[in-house]
Amino acid sequence: MKKIILILALFLSASWTQNLEINPDTGLIIDPDSPLVEANCLACHGSNLITNMHASRKAW
Structure with a gap:
């Protein structure tokens, strides 16, 4: 369970760091x-x- 939470946290933090204008x-x-x-x-x-x-972009 801890591994899943860690992976999820890393994924979410990476997605928040994108600089999108x-x-x-x-x-x-x-x-x-x-x-x-x-x-x-x-x-x-x-x-x-x-x-x-x-x-998503693909869905549109």
């Missing part, structure tokens, strides 16, 4: 595909539709 207007991660999302999704939908889905 966030767009303050949308709350979405800024990356090379951001203009596609803005043009095709945010034109009609709020960014909360995307952030509330908790889907």
